[in-house]
Ligand SMILES: NC(=O)c1ccc[n+]([C@@H]2O[C@H](COP(=O)([O-])OP(=O)(O)OC[C@H]3O[C@@H](n4cnc5c(N)ncnc54)[C@H](O)[C@@H]3O)[C@@H](O)[C@H]2O)c1
């Protein structure tokens with residue numbers, strides 16, 4: 001097999017493992033580093049098992065078999081070696097600002113002017129950990145959604161000093177590994193996914209706090225209603241089709257949306273009686289000891305939906 005190039009993964013936890021599998025699926029060599037060597041060993045055992053299990057279910061991505069994909073992933077016990085001749089580095093350490101600052105300072109020492117330096121961070125702004133780096137124009141956030149093997153979205157967030165070429169290169173790589181990237185034009189707290197998610201959580205919370213609806217029924221609004229469409233079209237296309245085009249939608253509904261939106265109320269703190277009520281409702285529906293079982297249930301559905309979308313998109 002001719003080498004496609006080397007990808008460095010810093011941190012071999014849940015997200016590091018996912019990235020390793022995604023890059024290996026199209027034939028990149030992966031160098032997997034973790035400060036805790038035993039975690040790399042654990043990761044390799046887990047990755048091997050996951051790849052074999054995917055293969056047996058016919059869900060393995062790419063054209064290489066599980067063994068070939070696994071052989072592309074190398075354990076690396078020094079960060080310097082991990083980064084040597086790397087074309088792309090994906091940082092996946094704990095979500096702590098001081099740690100990201102420290103890890104990026106280390107990375108900065110070992111890379112040349114070409115390596116893309118991506119962080120998996122879910123909420124830290126790229127400017128917050130890259131400001132003092134020599135290679136700061138190479139830093140970008142590439143935030144995946146868990147489980148990334150089944151959820152293609154990756155949010156790309158540039159810092160104010162990120163080179164446009166780095167953004168383009170990262171976007172290209174994401175497409176190549178079968179992920180769907182969306183690009184922020186500039187950084188903002190919460191990026192896109194969490195801003196949209198939080199606005200939904202806020203309103204669902206207010207409706208329960210105001211005693212308008214049960215926890216179960218508001219969940220149904222998503223999974224038995226809005227969510228079905230949102231699995232394949234966004235809010236704008238939904239609106240476009242719900243009227244005779246977007247222009248008519250605005251003409252017809254803008255005022256109504258504005259009037260209802262004025263009644264939304266304050267940003268909830270999500271603590272106290274309503275929070276307790278929601279937590280109790282959820283734990284009685286899904287007890288904590290059943291969470292893993294329910295996560296499996298979720299995964300099965302995600303896989304089925306992902307496959308259905310792939311099949312439908314072929315026609
Ligand atoms: N878990 C998720 O659902 C999710 C989703 C999207 C993004 N993220 C982001 O991905 C990143 C990693 O999350 P995770 O869930 O994989 O965490 P994790 O706790 O599973 O793994 C983190 C790993 O980093 C290693 N580490 C710590 N310090 C290190 C250092 N100095 N050098 C090298 N390795 C070091 C740890 O040993 C550990 O193995 C975080 O920034 C997180 O916000 C997580």
Ligand SMILES: *[C@@H]1O[C@H](CO)[C@@H](O)[C@H](O)[C@H]1NC(C)=O
Pocket residue numbers: 001003029071072073
């Ligand atoms: C990439 O991985 C393959 C398979 O393990 C290996 O034969 C090859 O030497 C690796 N290439 C590099 C540059 O590490």
